[in-house]
Amino acid sequence: MTAGVAERAAVRERAEEVLRKLAGEQAVLREDQWRAIEALTVDRRRVLCVQRTGWGKSAVYFVATALLRNGATAEPGDPPAGPTVIVSPLLALMRNQVDAAARAGIRARTINSANLDEWSLIEHEIRAGDVDVLLISPERLNNPDFRDNVLPGLASSTGLLVVDEAHCVSDWGHDFRPDYRRLRTFLSGLPGRTPVLATTATANARVTADVAEQLGDALVLRGPLDRDSLRLAVLSLSDPAQRLAWLADHLDRLPGSGIIYTLTVAAATETADFLRTRGFAVASYTGQVEDADRRAAEQDLLDNKIKALVATSALGMGFDKPDLGFVVHLGAPNSPIAYYQQVGRAGRAVEHAEVVLLPGPEDAAIWRYFASLAFPPEDQVRAVLTQLSPDRPLSTQALEPLVDLRRNRLELMLKVLDVDGAVRRTRGGWLATGEPWTYDTVRLRRVAEARETEQKTMIEYARTTGCRMEFLRRCLDDPGAAPCGRCDNCAGPLFDAEVSSAALAAAGAFLGRPGVEIAPKKMWPTGLAAIGISLKGKIGPAEQIEPGRAVGRLSDLGWGSRLRGVVSPESPDAPIPAELAGAVVEVLKAWAHGDDAWRQRPVAVVAVGSRRHPQLIHSLAEHISVIGRLPLLGALSSDRMSETGQRGNSAQRVRTLHDAFTVPPEVAGQLAALSGPVLLVDDLVDSGWTMSLAGRALRRAGAAAVLPLALAVAG
The missing domain is CATH 3.40.50.300 (P-loop containing nucleotide triphosphate hydrolases)
Structure with missing residues (x-):
């Protein structure tokens, strides 16, 4: 729209009218709110708003939507503007936004994983012009069905694109989300002069510059970030x-x-x-x-x-x-x-x-723990790429047993590779694109x-x-x-x-109350056949361990720091501290007399062998043996125990340990003579497979039941 001063003043008055419907009769546009609305609706520009929480960023895109949809800033002969598309990170925000839009007479709908059965109806409403605002999550942008069947048409008809919480676009930001990088594809599919608004309250200069660069020629409106309340x-x-x-x-x-x-x-x-x-x-x-x-x-x-x-x-x-x-x-x-x-x-x-x-x-x-879950090192990334082909998609579930990465970390890595063009998500899983890809060591180190x-x-x-x-x-x-x-x-x-x-x-x-449950494994991980392990489905009753107990979780407020100081990989090996030994006794007492008490008192103690903390585990097993007047049968040994401290996935853990534990002949002989459960003692339960597979070995050697007991549970 080519507009002079009078025309722009008229547009501002209409904008103020919409705002009053949205926020009440006393509401007045802030100067930067008007600058953003003017740039979006009159000049059809791209705008980045970096403004404090509560400044009124949502008012900008709702007012702009109303003006664009009713043709207030259209050139003669222009078709009506299509719906505003808001890319928003959380369903909570979407629910609030839909309610807010309704107050201003703006018809808003949302497409998300919780309303799949409404997608076709919403698409029909969009084509019929009955939707003013469509809210979608960034994850939708790379959902294969949505990306291939909905996104192209949506991009070509969008009247205004809004990127909420835009700091998520930048991997320099505190909450980088790879799915947000899919916005580049959306932006490239927009018709010329389609306005774009990106908003955030939490972007420093580096993140602001990164987001503005990805938007293209953007007007940056950065306000003071004081919160005077x-x-x-x-x-x-x-x-x-x-x-x-x-x-x-x-x-x-x-x-x-x-x-x-x-x-x-x-x-x-x-x-x-x-x-x-x-x-x-x-x-x-x-x-x-x-x-x-x-x-x-x-x-x-x-x-x-x-x-x-x-x-x-x-x-x-x-x-x-x-x-x-x-x-x-x-x-x-x-x-x-x-x-x-x-x-x-x-x-x-x-x-x-x-x-x-x-x-x-x-x-x-x-x-430090959360930092350890960042983008994997290059050898692990290359291992994933090696498993993928250009013509046979692999689901994340099928890929997981083939690489030593846990599900959430694998998903995050694949999303980054997708953005980088090395892989492509399709129906049925992930494909390799064959495009050259470089591990950006320098950038990852700088981040x-x-x-x-x-x-x-x-x-x-x-x-x-x-x-x-x-x-x-x-x-x-x-x-x-x-x-x-x-x-x-x-x-x-x-x-x-x-x-x-x-x-x-x-x-x-x-906080001093010790005791958390160790849930037994009941199912083998999926996909073990792909790595040569003939185990699947339910773990047989004769090979299962019982529910167990630990003193606490590493993330507990009360016991967490004390347990980390004893069982973490960098902790020196030493006999069990007196305070922790006392807590173990309290756990055993509660286990014996609680509502979910063991069915039969244990008749012996066996330790899980450890190269990292042998003194700790032996002293723990010995302490239990003495106070419980139970024979200490010894320790299960394995030369394949992971000592790296890296949390691998379940399939890889089972691959390493499924036949690794040896029950010494003298222990097996005593098990045959006992007619009750055995306490199996370890320092830390992480994935749970070490305890499950050591217990399986004891069950196969004749133990009537295995009760796992550990100092700590990870997580």
Whole structure:
């Protein structure tokens, strides 16, 4: 549209009318909101908005949609604009956006994995012009059916493309998602002068430049990132019990309802369980919670029926509760940019919101674990490419037994290779394209170094004596960063680190309870025949082990750090510490007398041989033997035990160990004379296959039953 001053003023007035329908009669466009809408609707440009959470990015694309759809900025003779396509990362955001669009009279639909039966109807509605906004997840962009059958037509008819949470496009960003790189294909299929809007609240200068480059000739609108409703604070508490006790003492003082973020699923579950014992209405929200339960928990928080969601980063982007009163972090995220994004959920429609970080010394170990799951080394990538052919697709499930990568890491790697053009996802699996591909060692190293720098910066944030909001804004390269006057360092702390003796005693007792279940394997991994192992289907009852017990998980708030210090690959080998030996006794007592107690008392102890921690395991087995007055039969040996510390997949673990354990003749002879279960003792259960296959060897040698007992469970 070639527009003069008067025409642009008329468009702005129509934009203000749409905004009032969307946000209320008092709503007025911010200047940068209008600049974005003007660039999209009048000039048909590409725009990147880097603006703080709560600034109103969704208003920009809904208003622009209304103007484009009703022809307010069309040239004479132009056909009506097609639907706006919003690529959005989370179903939670999609649900909120559909509701928001309806308030402005905008017809919005969503295509996602949860409504496959509605796809054909929605496609018909799009062709009929009955859909104003279509929301899709980035994963849809490379779903074979969607990519091949829906995407081409959608790209050619799109009136406006919106890329929400656009920092995910960049592998320099804190939350890079390979599926977002598929947007390049979408962009290339758009008709000329189709406007594009990319939005994010968490992009530093490097990420902003990377995203803008991928968009093409883009107008970048970057605003100040201060959140004047947030009061940031950090409290240093010595251990997990102190931090849980602080929550129990102070949760009622935090305004309204909010979010308590944890770094691991186990920590979220433990924290929610403890707070419920102290009388608080809370719910846990993790990737392991069923979708229906997550949706119910979201709604309970939106309706203020609960005080808090105790959540992992699975909540993260897309949750929209404008009156959220607080965000507490039990453990620090590994990036100040990720932290800024999460705390930005609070205080969007309230005058003050409290943000409190409770860091712990165990945070760094958790960061290292997640960093170990990054893009695999070149030899593993080449091994995957070798298994793929250009004409016979292999599913991820079929590929997994052929390479030593766990499912989620393999999927991530394949998505990156797909973006790079080395493989292609098709119906039935993955194909090799035959295109030349280079392992970008330099870039991967630089990204890893950037991640390490972010972790160090997060530690600096917790320790700084300067303004905390200014610190975060500088991390995001905000040129307007200045002291906020509100945080604990600027205005003095609102909360102290004191905890009551009653709360501390309750937290200590709660976290000090040892005992988690070890679930037995009941099925062999699929695809073993492809690697020469003739095992499939159910594990025979005569070869199965029983449900077992461990003191705790490596990710537990209470036992995690103590267990990591004993069983991790870098831990020195030594006899079992007295505290841990006492915990083992408590686990055995509970196992013997609990509701799900063993059916028969064990009659002997056998250890799993270890080259890494032989003293630890032998002393553990010996301790159990003495206190339980049970014979110690010895240890099962294997010369194929993995000592690398790398978490391989189940099929490869079974390939290595299915016939590796030797039951010494003297042990087999004693097993034949015993008429009861055997305790099988190890230090760490990771995939669970070492314990299962060692137990299988004992069962085949005559053990009536095998009860697994370990110090720790990974995860």
